[in-house]
Amino acid sequence: MAKVCVMEHPLIQHKIGVIRRKETGSKDFRQIIGEIAMLMCYEATRDLKLQDVEIETPICRTTAKELQGKKLAVIPILRAGIGMVEGMLAMIPAAKVGHIGLYRDPETLKPVEYYCKLPGDCAEREVFVVDPMLATGGSAVAAIQMLKDKGVKNIRFMCIIAAPEGIEAMQKAHPDVDIYIGAKDECLNDHGYIVPGLGDAGDRIFGTK
Ligand SMILES: O=P(O)(O)OC[C@H]1O[C@H](OP(=O)(O)OP(=O)(O)O)[C@H](O)[C@@H]1O
């Protein structure tokens, strides 16, 4: 079973506390989502492999480190996942970016696909799927299945708030995918929203409510 890692870093926890507040407006919400994504990316890339490389500094030759192995890609689940892209790229600027468009039908809570554009060499990359919210898990499970259907093998999922139901659904459908979580919440309400959560992440990032 892949790992489920809940981030304990105090900066991440503090910033999540700010975006949970209903009085936090779109400008601050968007900015802080980006900051959290950057900090989470730092934590979630701790186990990337390094290799030695011979280089020349202005002073002498030496052995330095560089990232080894697969190149990276960041795949946000639209719309809300877009809010995490800039923060991820601040940490891993050479990553390619793909987009998966899914929205959750408000009645059935099932994900509906409307867009998919991935880097051509996505299957050879280590992919970080990002979405601030993991609620029922339907969207993340479907997005990751879309990637697997295209041959992607190395996938990690990163979200800011997760419900236990979503974590369980992910582990059942994709036991090979590591999950990085900012905060694990209590449950879902009758409308499939995370409790206490932060409301509708997409609407709060883009000011569409
Ligand atoms: O785990 P689930 O039950 O599938 O719910 C989570 C999904 O719901 C939200 O997207 P939403 O459908 O609101 O689309 P949006 O990003 O365009 O607002 C959120 O950003 C996730 O993608």
Ligand SMILES: O=c1cc[nH]c(=O)[nH]1
């Ligand atoms: O709480 C929730 C659940 C799904 N999507 C959101 O944006 N928020």
Ligand SMILES: [Mg+2]
């Ligand atoms: Mg939404």
